[in-house]
Structure formats: C-alpha cells, structure tokens
Amino acid sequence: MQLQASIKVGNILPGRNPRGYFDPSEMTALEDSVKSKGVLQAILVRPRDAGRYEIVAGERRWRAAKKVFGDEYEIPALVRDLDDGEADEAALIENIQRADMSPTEEAEAAAKILGRCQGDRDEASRRLGWSRTTLDKRLALMNCSERVRRALSERRIQLGHAELLAAVTRDKQDAVLEKLLSQASLPTVAQFRGQLEQISRALSSAIFDKGECTSCSHNSGNQQALFGEAIAAGHCTHGxxxxxKTEAALDAKKASLADDYPTIRIVRPGENFTLLRLLAEGDTGVGDEQAKACRACKNFGAAISAVPGKLGNVYPDLCFDASCNAKKVAARIKLEKDKATPAEGSAKTASGKSATPAKSSGKAASQPDTKSDAKVQDSQRVKDYRLTVWRKALRRELMGNRDNNLTVLIALALSGNARHISDTKLGKAFAAITKQEFTSFVFKADEAARLVAQSDEAVRDKLFLGLAASAADGIEEKTLVQILTYLEIDLGRHWKLCEEFLKLLTKSEIEAMCDEIGLKVAMGGTFAKAMSGKKDDIVKALLNVAAFPYEGKVPRSMRFNIA
Incomplete structure (x- = not known):
C-alpha cells in the first residue's frame, strides 16, 4: 500500500536512517531552499502507532522543514507499509542515490542488507545497484574502529585512508590514526599505503605455520617504520x-568442519549482521523443540572469522537465516502469550485480584505444543536423496496394487501428466519380461501393437502396471507428493535408517535426527561417545543399537506428509 499525503512535521518521527552525520553547511543551504520554496519532493514514511509516522527516507528535508517552519508545517509524504528490513533497504538506496552519504554510513546499512540476503554478496550488490567491488570495499569499513569511522564521516581522512586502516587490527587503528592526523599535512592514500604495508600484517596474528617466516627477507624484524611506535615489530611486508597463506589456512579450517555442520562460512568484515546464535531460551530463543529441529536445517552452522584481530576464530551454533529466525522467535512469543491469556482472566489471588503471569524465560510451557510445528530447511543433498526414495516407493506401490495403479493412471491423464509415461522404460521392461532383444526401444505404433498382441496375458498385465509406475521418475515433485499423500503410502514400509542416508548428514544433522526418532535416548551415555568419533565410526555405531526398532522410524527430513 502506498498513499500520498501532507502530514504535520510534529507527527513524524526520525527513523532508522543510515545517515548519522549531517554536514552543517549543507543543512544551512537546504534550510535556505526550504524557506524560499518549501519542501517540493515528498519524503517516504511508514505508519506507526497513534496516528504517527516514521521517516524511511528524507530526514534532511524533514529536519530543515522542522527548523524553518516548526511542527505545524505540513510536509508532502509518501506513506508506505514496510517492515524493518524493507525500511532499511529503502533508506539506504534513497540516500545512496542522493549521494553525499558517508561511506561508513553506507557500510553500516549495506551490512544490514547483506544480512537480509543471508550473506550472499552478489545478491546484495544487485539490490543496491553497486558493483561487487564497491560492496566489498564498503563492508571492509565495518572493521574500522569508531574513531576511524567518525574521522571519515567528518571528512578528516579520505575513503582510501579508511580502507587501508580497516586491514589493521582494531586495537591498533586509533594509534595509527592519531599518528596520521598529527602529520603536518595529510599523506596521500598512496603514501599512506606504502607506510602501512610495513606494519599491517603482524606475524603474531598469523594462523598459518610461520616456520618459513623466521628467515624470510619480508619479515620486518627490527626494522623501523613511520608507525613503529604505535605497532610492535615482527610484521610481514609481503602482503x-x-x-x-591466511586464505589457505581458513579454507583448511573450513574443510575440517565440513562433517560437523550443514553450513560453514568464512566471515569477513561487514558480515557481522549474518551471525546469529541459535538459542532455545531467552528473549531471542526459538523454543526447545524448534532449536533441536534447527540443528538439522541447511542454514545452521558455524562461522570462521577472517576479520583482522579475530583471524581463525570459530563461532559455532549459528543460524544464517535471520528472517526465518525472527519468525520462529515471534511464533514462540505469540504462543506463550496465547497460552497465558486465559490464565490472566481466570487465575485469581485470595484477594480476588488477577494473578500476574510469570515473566517468560523463552523456555516455554508451550514446548509440547510446538514440537509438531518445528520446521527447518533441508539441505539439497537430503532433498535429492529423499526424492529418489519417494519415487521408488511409488513405483513399488503401483506395481503391487492394480486398483491404485488404475486410479493413478487415469489421474495422470486427467491432470496432464500422462506425458511422463516413459516409452523407453516400458520398452526395456517389455524386453526383460519377454526375454527378447531389440536394437532400439523406439517402436512404430503398428509394430508395438503387434508385439503386445502376440504377448500372453501375464506380460500385458505387467506392462499395464508399468504404465503408471514408469511415470514416477518423470512427474514433478509436487505431483509426486500429491499422489503419495492420496494413496496414504507408509514410507516406513519402503525405507529405514541406512548408511547411505547417514553419510549425507553432518554431525549436527545426525544429532537432531537421532533425538527426533528416539535413537539418542536409546543409546544413552554411549551416544555422546559415538558422536565424538569419525563419521564412518558414528554411522556404524548408530546402525547397530541392540533392540532399537529401526523399522518404521522415518525422520521428518524424509517424510512427504508434513506441512
């Protein structure tokens, strides 16, 4: 919804503006223009409570109008319903298009957009209308200290200076900045780069084997650089x-975690908005059951830091889908409130007053009710595997039940899916049944009719059953699920926990699955010991639990009949 209106300045509040610095001289010029002509271009706002509005884009115009005309002035505005993420994106893009926005302000807002894109820098670049290089450079500024960012916003240093300082660990940046600003004249970016190259890569922070560095000519050793007082010696001058070597070490660490988590990301400066710890309890908790399920989600994992000062640090148990996580938290909070509402109306104290419900801890009494609602996004490898299993189950069911076969065959024709009946598969089946050899499985209609007519009834019956079954591999997944659901096929009759499936899962996915089907409880104290071993040993242990009823235990990730 979008409306155009004139709204009193006093009914509008500042919003989530990525612009934090308003140049005084530029504001004075804008105020003079507003005093002379008024506000000509509408600002963008979104509705809030009690007839008030929040600025999405246009805060400079609103500030100028407020100073010149006061709260009663009616400013032209576009009113649009936007959530927080959409408002951030609109504000950033509007400010970028108007230029003169501080690069650090662009960086902070771009980091939020990147979070909405689940860390996909190419998608974030597309939304912002930036090149990938521009986005990478802006996000790198997120590693700048507050003083460095403020110096850039106030234009005491240039963008190039800040980009170079971003490569220095935060604990050293302020000292380097002070040295930079204390010089008689500000060095050019090229000059500053040459100075920084001597001290920007501390060997003490290296996460790779430094054996070769000891005698390397690029080891600064006791060399003195311009900023030697601010930063200790022992730096690599061969960037x-x-x-x-740093990237190779990060990749090796990422590979070492591949069996533990569905997703492992190397996180670089500016991607802090993509790091969200998965919690069951507390204000940002999703609830116990959902948290268990989330550990099997493709967006659950760990991050490895590529940020200066934190190189190689591993941050486990993260959710990389902030939007989904927010919905799960909101659902948990709503469920708790809904459950608490009747208690507020009926629970009375001895004095007859309503009892006050206890403050929620995020560990809800609602957990038993949320178990069946827990949802995750499965990895593509699991999706591909289960689709193969589902198709195989349908083929078996159709070959074994003539009535269901006929029903599905007619249903396929009526729904436009008869085209998926495979002539090649039927031809191969015919050759196998009749023990005949054919140079080709492409038959003319009269030739095919003659071959079928010459076959006995048993052969024709098997070919008839194969008509619908042959379509199982060709129909779309949505259609496949519809048929499986209609036939009420019990997948437990066609599949049970096996090595092939377990090897598709990471350790976190395996743990969530075992908890779901009861295998974790059945193993007791031996489960943790098994999970600490290598993947092959884990699989072997899980498939050899005495007295555990594997038959019929179909985990959520394999089922087709879930919401």
Missing part, C-alpha cells in the same frame, strides 16, 4: 604471500 600477497601473507594473505595467500
């Missing part, structure tokens, strides 16, 4: 070599 390409240092960075290359």
């Amino acid at each position: 390409a070599c240092f960075d290359g």
Whole structure:
C-alpha cells in the first residue's frame, strides 16, 4: 500500500536512517531552499502507532522543514507499509542515490542488507545497484574502529585512508590514526599505503605455520617504520604471500568442519549482521523443540572469522537465516502469550485480584505444543536423496496394487501428466519380461501393437502396471507428493535408517535426527561417545543399537506428509 499525503512535521518521527552525520553547511543551504520554496519532493514514511509516522527516507528535508517552519508545517509524504528490513533497504538506496552519504554510513546499512540476503554478496550488490567491488570495499569499513569511522564521516581522512586502516587490527587503528592526523599535512592514500604495508600484517596474528617466516627477507624484524611506535615489530611486508597463506589456512579450517555442520562460512568484515546464535531460551530463543529441529536445517552452522584481530576464530551454533529466525522467535512469543491469556482472566489471588503471569524465560510451557510445528530447511543433498526414495516407493506401490495403479493412471491423464509415461522404460521392461532383444526401444505404433498382441496375458498385465509406475521418475515433485499423500503410502514400509542416508548428514544433522526418532535416548551415555568419533565410526555405531526398532522410524527430513 502506498498513499500520498501532507502530514504535520510534529507527527513524524526520525527513523532508522543510515545517515548519522549531517554536514552543517549543507543543512544551512537546504534550510535556505526550504524557506524560499518549501519542501517540493515528498519524503517516504511508514505508519506507526497513534496516528504517527516514521521517516524511511528524507530526514534532511524533514529536519530543515522542522527548523524553518516548526511542527505545524505540513510536509508532502509518501506513506508506505514496510517492515524493518524493507525500511532499511529503502533508506539506504534513497540516500545512496542522493549521494553525499558517508561511506561508513553506507557500510553500516549495506551490512544490514547483506544480512537480509543471508550473506550472499552478489545478491546484495544487485539490490543496491553497486558493483561487487564497491560492496566489498564498503563492508571492509565495518572493521574500522569508531574513531576511524567518525574521522571519515567528518571528512578528516579520505575513503582510501579508511580502507587501508580497516586491514589493521582494531586495537591498533586509533594509534595509527592519531599518528596520521598529527602529520603536518595529510599523506596521500598512496603514501599512506606504502607506510602501512610495513606494519599491517603482524606475524603474531598469523594462523598459518610461520616456520618459513623466521628467515624470510619480508619479515620486518627490527626494522623501523613511520608507525613503529604505535605497532610492535615482527610484521610481514609481503602482503600477497601473507594473505595467500591466511586464505589457505581458513579454507583448511573450513574443510575440517565440513562433517560437523550443514553450513560453514568464512566471515569477513561487514558480515557481522549474518551471525546469529541459535538459542532455545531467552528473549531471542526459538523454543526447545524448534532449536533441536534447527540443528538439522541447511542454514545452521558455524562461522570462521577472517576479520583482522579475530583471524581463525570459530563461532559455532549459528543460524544464517535471520528472517526465518525472527519468525520462529515471534511464533514462540505469540504462543506463550496465547497460552497465558486465559490464565490472566481466570487465575485469581485470595484477594480476588488477577494473578500476574510469570515473566517468560523463552523456555516455554508451550514446548509440547510446538514440537509438531518445528520446521527447518533441508539441505539439497537430503532433498535429492529423499526424492529418489519417494519415487521408488511409488513405483513399488503401483506395481503391487492394480486398483491404485488404475486410479493413478487415469489421474495422470486427467491432470496432464500422462506425458511422463516413459516409452523407453516400458520398452526395456517389455524386453526383460519377454526375454527378447531389440536394437532400439523406439517402436512404430503398428509394430508395438503387434508385439503386445502376440504377448500372453501375464506380460500385458505387467506392462499395464508399468504404465503408471514408469511415470514416477518423470512427474514433478509436487505431483509426486500429491499422489503419495492420496494413496496414504507408509514410507516406513519402503525405507529405514541406512548408511547411505547417514553419510549425507553432518554431525549436527545426525544429532537432531537421532533425538527426533528416539535413537539418542536409546543409546544413552554411549551416544555422546559415538558422536565424538569419525563419521564412518558414528554411522556404524548408530546402525547397530541392540533392540532399537529401526523399522518404521522415518525422520521428518524424509517424510512427504508434513506441512
């Protein structure tokens, strides 16, 4: 919904503006223009409570109008319903298009957009209308200290200076900045780069084997640089070599975690908005049952820091889908409130007053009710595997039940899916049944009719059953699920926990699945010991639990009949 209106300045509140610095001289010029001509271009707002509005874009115009005309002035505005994420994106894009926005302000807002894109920098670049290089450079500024960012916003240093400072650990940036600003004249970016290259890569922070660095000519050793007082000696002056070894070490650490989590990301400066700890309890908790389910989600995992000062740090148990996480938290809060509402109306104290419900801890009494509602996003490898299992189950059911076969065959024709009946598969089946050899499985209609007519009734009956079954591999997943659901096929009759499935899962997915089907409880204290081993040993242990009823235990990730 979008409406155009004139709204009193006093009924409008500042919003989530990515612009934090308003240049005084530019504001004076804008105020003079507003005093002379008024506000000509509408600001963008979104409705809030009690007839008030929040600015999405246009705060400079609103500030100028408020100062010149006061709260009663009616400013032109576009009113649009936007959530927080949409408002952030609209505000950033509007400010970028108007230019003169501080790069640090762009960086902070772009980091939020990146979070909405689940860390996908290419998608964030597309939404912002930036090149990938521009986005990467802006996000790198997120590693700048507050003083460095403020100096850039106030234009005491140039963008290039800030980009170079971003590569220095935060605990050293302020000292380097002070040295930079204390010089008689501000060095050019090229000059500053040359100075920084001597001290920007501390060997003490290296996460790779430094054996070769001891005697390397690029080890600064006791060399003195302009900023030697601010930063201790022992730095690599060969940036390409240092960075290359660092990336190799990060990749190796990522590979070492591949069996533990569905997703492992190397997180770089500016991607802090993509890091969200998965919690069951507390204000940002999703609830116990949902948290268990989330551990099997494709968006659950760990991050490895590539941020200077935190290189190689591993941050486990993260959710990389902030939007989904927010919905799960909101659902848990709503469920708790709904359950508490009747208690507020009926529970009375001895004095006859309503009892006050206890404050929620995020560990809800509603947990038993939320178990069946827990939802996750499965990995693509699991989706591909279960689709193969579902198709195989349908083929078996149709080949074994003539009535269901006929029903599905007619249903396929009526729904436009008869085209998925495979002539090649039927031809191969015919050859196998009749023990005949054919140079090709492409038959003319009269030739096919003659072959079928010459076959006995048993052969024709098997071919008839194969008509619908042959379509199982071709129909779309949505259609497949519809048929499986209609036939009420019990997947437990066609599949049970096996090595092939377990090897598709990471350790976190395995743990969530075992908890779901009761295998974790059945193993007792031996479960933790098994999970600490190698993947092959884990699989072997899980498939050899005495007295555990594997038959019929179909985990959620394999089922087709779930919401």
